Amino acid sequence: MTGAVIEIQSLTKRFGGTTAVDDLSFRVEPGVVTGFLGPNGAGKTTTLRSLLGLVRPTSGRATFDGRAYTELADPLGTVGTALEAASFHPGRSGRDHLRVAAAAAGIRDSRVDEVLAWVGLADAARRRVGGYSLGMRQRLGLAFALLGDPGALVLDEPINGLDPEGIRWIRVFLRDLAAEGRTVLVSSHLLSEVQQTVDRVVIISHGRLAYEGTLDGLESGAVARVRVDAADRDALARALAASGAVVEAAADGLRVSGVDAERIGSLAFAAGVPLKLLVPEREGLEDVFLEIVGEGEIR
Amino acid sequence: MIRSLRSELRKISTTRSWWVLALILFGWVGLNAAGIAALGSVLVDQSGGMVGPESIPPLVYSTVTAVGYVFPLLFGALASTAEFRHQTLTPTFLATPRRGRVLGGKVGAGLIWGVVFGVVGVAASVGVGALVLQLTGVHPDLGSADNLALIARAAIAMALWAVVGVALGVLLPNQVAVIVVVLAFTQFLEPLLRLAANFWEWTAAIGRFLPGAATDALVGSSIYALIAGGAADALEWWQGGLVLGGYAVLFLAIGGLTTWRRDVT
Structure with a gap:
């Protein structure tokens, strides 16, 4: 099976005066799991709803x-x-919810029971959705997605509300689907939530593309910094700044980027400032992510 | 379109509102039919020949629309607005992205369930009404072609009202608002307007096109028409049907171009 290539081309969506999605373009290929990341309000849901014909873009195509x-x-x-926010009529059973969609798509009813068993809802199938937990609704939403045995899957925050066992289950499940050649696009506002599942990421911030590529590529973008301190902190800062390093003062010393630890050591020696601390630091993926989406300052 | 229709039929059969409304319809129409049947026999006895016994059964049988048309109307409106209220438009439009088809399926399903409401309502007005007529000594006259035609047209009117409801729900997607509008208009505003319309000839000419008046024209009899003194130039039965259908088409056209095209967020 080869899933469809998803292509977002110069997509823009304005709601009144606010621009939710701003000239966004990216591609999602089959065979891998692609994470669609960004903080809440970055425009993920609007992008997905435009892709699915639920929202009419102001311009561009999906x-x-x-x-x-x-x-x-x-x-x-x-x-x-x-x-x-998967939407269900609370008075309708999970099975009937899927049967309604199955009728609209010309899918046989036996498939409904198949996907319900697949997501682990066989026992609750005939109960009203109004009594379902958030995790059960997520599973029902996933069953709806699988109903037509589609080549491409678009899942908005599918991990939200799942218990740990459910999270592990969905990770394996998504990887299997991608391994079968399907296109899998999974949105999340947390990189750590999908880090173990995705091969590629598309990161958006304020409706614009912030990063598109592999997770490894994202990691190499991590800024190497050195934490350094001396009894005469001001003298150290002056010496480093004079050599072109970027120096940030912190409570427990200086955070220096632009030069490596070795260079800092020789600069301090040349300036006659004895060091009492010299620690190279590497940012985690989550820090890179937060920096990219412009929320680094609130971490 | 057939798939969409089947999906819409399932939406209705898998929730409770249809049979709750059908049950109330049966009870309310049965009560009114019984009451008018009982009063009718008294009227025939007291009038000393002024009111013939043959004029009573049509009044009894037409209670299905005279007091019952609000039920298929509410049913249709609730069926449409539930999609907005529970945000089920999302899965609906995902399964059928061409929204016009969904609308077509809804109208078809409304018509079919409207016939069910027509059958339930007629079962009440004719079933209960004829029984009470029989008991009070008035011939139910169920064999007459006129009465049978009236019963059939009453069922058609009920089906049309369900479609008007579906259309109104698309035009006014707020469920609470549509319930208030339906109840205020059918129970208060329209009876008042129909009465007032009879004061002048020119208003009476317009009053014929009120939905309730058009229903009475379609059915051919009603307790309201009797009270209002039987407008001189009532519409033909088929014209009444066209007027009702016209309301549905008008609401659908406006709703289809406005609320139905909106972003689903």
């Missing part, structure tokens, strides 16, 4: 193998979707 969702001959068979 397509599956070149076709807009509304032009797909077999939408549920092409793309499976689980959106955040």
